[in-house]
Amino acid sequence: MQALKSRFKYLFTSTKGLILWAIAFVMIITALWMPLSGPMISWGIRDIAVDIIGYDLVHSEREGRLVMLYHSIAMAVVAIVVYMITGYFKMEEHYRVWANATVTVGYHLAAIFGMWFAYFGHNWTHHALYLFGLSLVFFAGMILAVALWPWQDKYKIKDPKSPYGHTKSGLDLERTALWVLVIAMLGSAALGAWAGAYFGNGFEAFLAEDTIRHPYKTLQQKAVIGHLHIMLALIAMSLPVILSRWYDFKGILHNIGMRLMIFGGVVITLGAWSVTVTPHAHTIIYFGATASMMTALFLVIYGFDQLIKNHVKEEQYEKPTFGQKFKGLFKDPLKFGPLWQMIYFNFTMSGVGIFMAVKLSDIFRVWPHSEERIVLVGHWHVLSGIVATIIILWFADVLGLRGKVRKWFGWSVIIGSDIAFGAVTIYEMKRLFTSEYMEQPVINATWLAIDIGLGLTMLAVGAFLVWRLVDLFKHQGMWTREVKHELGFEPTPTDEMISGETGTEQEVSQ
Amino acid sequence: MKRLTLVLAVLLIGLLASGCGAVPETPKGVSLYTEAGVDPDAWALVPAGEFLSGQYEEVVNLDYDYEIKKTPVTNAQYAQYLTEALAAGTIIIEDSEIKGYYPGDPYNGGKHEVEITEGYYIHMPLGLEENRIFFDGQNFTVKAGYENHPVTMVTWFGAKAYADFYGWRLPSDHEWEKAARGTDGRPFPWGDEITYNHANFYKSGGPFQTSSGYSDTTPVGFYNGSTYGDFKTYDAKSPYGVYDMAGNVQEWTGTLWYQLHDRKMWGANKQSFENYVRIWKYDSATPTYYSPNTGFRVARDAE
Incomplete structure (x- = not known):
């Protein structure tokens, strides 16, 4: 009993345990629901899964089911982001405990009862518990907003020479950026909740990509469109800020980058909300997106520079050549990967989005709606996938993956996911270079690449989780040490910084 | 690790290089099964009355009888x-395209609306690989084996x-939908499930369908309960006896959208995933769009 209790304590009270369980939870959902989509249908696996598990797939309810599936997975990801914030950023202990506890209960309720309601018959108690779970996740965000309040004196940077972005009054810009994003998420969640309540009661769930060409959209439909775009964007935007601690991001780029993220966070959120009232929302969004993407760019520049410097230092090169420096970038896939994924994102997500916006009338609106819908669905799946890989690569480092396994795991996730996301992008854009009549080889090739890439990524993550599952059975496994270690602490001039070295973290007591 | 990267890169490049488009092989069925499964000249009567429209079953009343062709053209x-x-001079051949006069649409200033003005517009391209209809300078002929397949590559x-x-x-959109699903709100013309x-x-x-996954059109009325070799079909007609209302080719309808120049295409096609074959799912495109997946059928007032 004690053994179970201690492991439960690890998984549900320590930050690393909570994140490990949340990732495993998403993988379980993915494994259980993967048979219902994509090639699994034509391979006949969907029908087998339906027979064994008993999914209730009413045809007219597909859109509603998908909305609940997206929310179920998204709530687990939001929970991971909350854990990362409470782990990395200083806050009073009771706020940390309450935020973690609330979001943990919330995402479990939302996912379990949401999926139960969506796929196994409509018990309205389940639906109520799903909504209650979503509400708890929202409440956890409110706790975070209070806990992060950056104007508290104790969170101000007192040393004017601190390398971390701050104002003259000592306001910590990184903390402020994160706080802005949390507030933006709360408002955006409320926007979705308002519209969702309307559609939920009317049982008229819809997928935004299906309405894209409707000349008239209701206020609630526009709110849903704004909500889904901004929530995903804000989750993605929070990562460069949170991971700044991991990379020990500082200096002038940090100072400017965090200011841009504050500006970008406010503008892009207001832009997404304004979709309900103005046809010019995209213009506003572009300003916000550009600013926040600059923050990610600055982090990438800084991070790459650090990777090279660390390599040069380790190898004791006196006058390193370009090739020697370049090699430093690729030495550690777990540190390189998240930064690279932020670059790759531009080819598979933002680049596609900008091209689509610029050529909407000339190209995409000349194509049938179904082609435009494929691009829309594809590019946000890619963004979600990139967010997931960044978190996974970061977490593998945090849990101390070392040696050859570290390299195999890291490169498998990077190469596997990038093959898949690249192939998705080619598939989305196939009409640029092949006709409907001749497209089958392109479809076959890209889908094979998607399957191989995702398969490789899933195998790597699956192996990682099995490794940690085995560890949980050990009396003195790694989990016994991790239960005492939190992620880090917010940097201040007087604090000792988290080491930028591979896979190491200094123990801190909060 | 380097070897794995190399293998994956070569695999990806090879796959993509081989897949930049190729004329698909003709499926065996094209020469084996050439007859229409249902008389393409037959009409089905749809009586006046209410029906359930759309995914969320809005009650719509069509207060007149009408007839609709049992198959696509x-x-x-x-x-x-x-x-x-x-011969009658209602179409012309120009720049390898069949064209005809159209008086234009009312323009309502929608955000993405393109004005369709009076003029000559493309009806069908000529000379493309995917064409099933050819023009020899005097007559139009059909590629052998495809005579009873639904016409494709035709614009709105x-x-x-x-x-x-x-x-x-x-x-109209409502006429098409009612003919496809009857009055009981079913998701598919034949009932509740699809196989x-x-x-x-x-x-x-x-x-x-070829081994590479390419699907060609089937003759109209192919899914009529007959068995073709070892492939058995179910009689997939709608409550009014209308065929091919799900899959094969998507069909242009006549309803104009307010503030959008797109026209709707109903019924999904041979390249559609299962969930897009549900009756209420429709695609849309500019009226000059043509495709090997798009055809149409016609309706008329009841006699």
Whole structure:
């Protein structure tokens, strides 16, 4: 009993345990629901899964089911982001405990009862518990907003020479950026909740990509469109800020980058909300997106520079050549990967989005709606996938993956996911270079690449989780040490910084 | 690790290099099964009354009887029309395209609305690999084996011109939907569930699909309960006896959208995933769009 209790304590009270369980939870959902989509249908696996598990797939309810599936997975990801914030950023202990506890209960309720309601018959108690779970996740965000309040004196940077972005009054810009994003998420969640309540009661769930060409959209439909775009964007935007601690991001780029993220966070959120009232929302969004993407760019520049410097230092090169420096970038896939994924994102997500916006009338609106819908669905799946890989690569480092396994795991996730996301992008854009009549080889090739890439990524993550599952059975496994270690602490001039070295973290007591 | 990277890179490049488009091989079924499964000249009567429209079953009343063709218009029927229309001067051949006059749409200033003004518009391209209808300078002929397949590569203008020529019309969105699902709100013309034996959709198999996954059109009325070799079909007609309302080719309808120049295409097609074959799912495109997946059928007032 004690053994179970201690492991439960690890998984549900320590930050690393909570994140490990949340990732495993998403993988379980993915494994259980993967048979219902994509090639699994034509391979006949969907029908087998339906027979064994008993999914209730009413045809007219597909859109509603998908909305609940997206929310179920998204709530687990939001929970991971909350854990990362409470782990990395200083806050009073009771706020940390309450935020973690609330979001943990919330995402479990939302996912379990949401999926139960969506796929196994409509018990309205389940639906109520799903909504209650979503509400708890929202409440956890409110706790975070209070806990992060950056104007508290104790969170101000007192040393004017601190390398971390701050104002003259000592306001910590990184903390402020994160706080802005949390507030933006709360408002955006409320926007979705308002519209969702309307559609939920009317049982008229819809997928935004299906309405894209409707000349008239209701206020609630526009709110849903704004909500889904901004929530995903804000989750993605929070990562460069949170991971700044991991990379020990500082200096002038940090100072400017965090200011841009504050500006970008406010503008892009207001832009997404304004979709309900103005046809010019995209213009506003572009300003916000550009600013926040600059923050990610600055982090990438800084991070790459650090990777090279660390390599040069380790190898004791006196006058390193370009090739020697370049090699430093690729030495550690777990540190390189998240930064690279932020670059790759531009080819598979933002680049596609900008091209689509610029050529909407000339190209995409000349194509049938179904082609435009494929691009829309594809590019946000890619963004979600990139967010997931960044978190996974970061977490593998945090849990101390070392040696050859570290390299195999890291490169498998990077190469596997990038093959898949690249192939998705080619598939989305196939009409640029092949006709409907001749497209089958392109479809076959890209889908094979998607399957191989995702398969490789899933195998790597699956192996990682099995490794940690085995560890949980050990009396003195790694989990016994991790239960005492939190992620880090917010940097201040007087604090000792988290080491930028591979896979190491200094123990801190909060 | 380097070796794995190299292998994956070569695999990806090879796959993509081999896949930049190729004319698909013709499925065996094209030469084996050439007859229409249902008489393409037959009409189905749809009586006046209410029906459940859309995914969320809005009650809509069509207070008149009408008739709709039991099958999409076939290549043979369309080629015959083209010959007659050319002789009558209602279409012209210009720049390897069949064109015809259209008086224009009302323009309502929608955000993405393109003004469709009076003029000559493409009805069908000529000389493309995917064409099933050819023009020899005098007559229109159909590629052997495809006579009873639904006409494809026809634009909305071309579909409307055909209907107008014979004094018929393209069905409205509601007329098409009611003919497809009857009055009980079913998701598919034949009932509540779909199998690979009900319709021609993505990877549904059958003699008109190649081993590479390419699906060709099937003759109209192919899914009528007959067995073709070892491939059995179910009788996939709608409550009014209308065929091919799910899969095979998506069909232009006549309803104009307010503030958008797009026209709707109902019924999904041979390349559609299963969930897009549900009756209420429709695609849309500019009226000059043509595709090997798009055809049409016609309607008329009840006699």
